Amino acid sequence: MSTAVDIAGPSSPDQAHSSAKIPNEPLRPSLKRSSHPYSLSHYISTPSPAVDVKGLIQPSPAQEQRPAQPSKPRRAPSWPDMWESPSGLHLAHAAELLMRAGLLALTPATTEQASGSGPEEDEEDSSGCSTDFQPFLGAWFPFSPALFPLAGFQMGGGHWRSTAVGAEGIEGLVAEGYSPSSLGGGGAGRRKRKRCGECVPCRRQTNCEQCSSCRNRKRGHQICKYRKCEELKRKPGGLRVVLGLGTNGVSGTN
DNA sequence: AAGAACGTTTTA
DNA sequence: TAAAACGTTCTT
Numbered sequence: 001m002s003t004a005v006d007i008a009g010p011s012s013p014d015q016a017h018s019s020a021k022i023p024n025e026p027l028r029p030s031l032k033r034s035s036h037p038y039s040l041s042h043y044i045s046t047p048s049p050a051v052d053v054k055g056l057i058q059p060s061p062a063q064e065q066r067p068a069q070p071s072k073p074r075r076a077p078s079w080p081d082m083w084e085s086p087s088g089l090h091l092a093h094a095a096e097l098l099m100r101a102g103l104l105a106l107t108p109a110t111t112e113q114a115s116g117s118g119p120e121e122d123e124e125d126s127s128g129c130s131t132d133f134q135p136f137l138g139a140w141f142p143f144s145p146a147l148f149p150l151a152g153f154q155m156g157g158g159h160w161r162s163t164a165v166g167a168e169g170i171e172g173l174v175a176e177g178y179s180p181s182s183l184g185g186g187g188a189g190r191r192k193r194k195r196c197g198e199c200v201p202c203r204r205q206t207n208c209e210q211c212s213s214c215r216n217r218k219r220g221h222q223i224c225k226y227r228k229c230e231e232l233k234r235k236p237g238g239l240r241v242v243l244g245l246g247t248n249g250v251s252g253t254n
Numbered sequence: 255a256a257g258a259a260c261g262t263t264t265t266a
Numbered sequence: 267t268a269a270a271a272c273g274t275t276c277t278t
Contacts, residue, residue, distance in 0.1 A: 217270090221271060222258090222270095257276105259274100260274085264270085264272095
């Protein structure tokens with residue numbers, strides 16, 4: 001399906017002879033290969049209450065079947081990778097919903113509460129009560145430290161520590177090469193965002209070869225102005241606003 | 255504020 | 267390892 005749009009930004013006679021080095025497609029192959037089921041706008045615009053929390057806790061068969069690593073082995077995903085991945089975005093939704101429902105706790109759920117709710121509870125037990133939920137929390141922990149600041153939580157001056165995985169928290173990540181700054185701490189190490197791949201500039205196939213970015217590519221290190229993703233043009237932080245709905249579902253930020 | 259330059263990250 | 271390009275800082 002060739003939906004690529006080649007909006008002639010400027011009159012672009014040079015497009016015909018774009019340099020061989022210049023990609024003749026709107027996106028990096030990795031972006032084109034993206035398996036995102038939804039566009040970014042989907043996640044921004046879709047009201048989260050429509051999402052079934054249970055479905056998030058227990059992935060659908062289709063989700064479970066999806067191989068964690070499609071083809072060749074890749075590096076372990078960093079936090080933002082998880083957020084940007086389809087599952088990551090679902091995790092974000094899940095986190096928000098869980099917080100609203102009061103389910104997202106850092107400490108294991110009390111078993112006393114889980115018990116004594118009647119015989120039928122046993123059936124529920126296997127599908128998401130505290131007993132089974134705790135492992136999920138443990139498995140989910142890796143996104144939690146990143147989740148909280150994104151969702152508007154403070155992490156106690158950086159001394160937040162997971163009770164579920166102990167010393168493997170942030171320190172483990174740092175050991176794996178994830179610098180604190182790349183975890184969202186700001187500064188020059190902030191992790192790169194990716195192009196949405198769907199806006200008009202992203203769909204544009206060729207560099208104009210005329211704009212300052214094209215002409216000054218060697219020094220400027222910038223993509224053609226007419227191919228600059230609309231999402232990337234916006235200052236980062238929009239996600240925080242979305243997730244910051246937190247308690248009341250209304251955010252006064254911005 | 256906009257653009258240029260550079261550092262850095264990410265990918266092939 | 268090089269190329270592409272995002273993020274930040276500097277300059278105008």
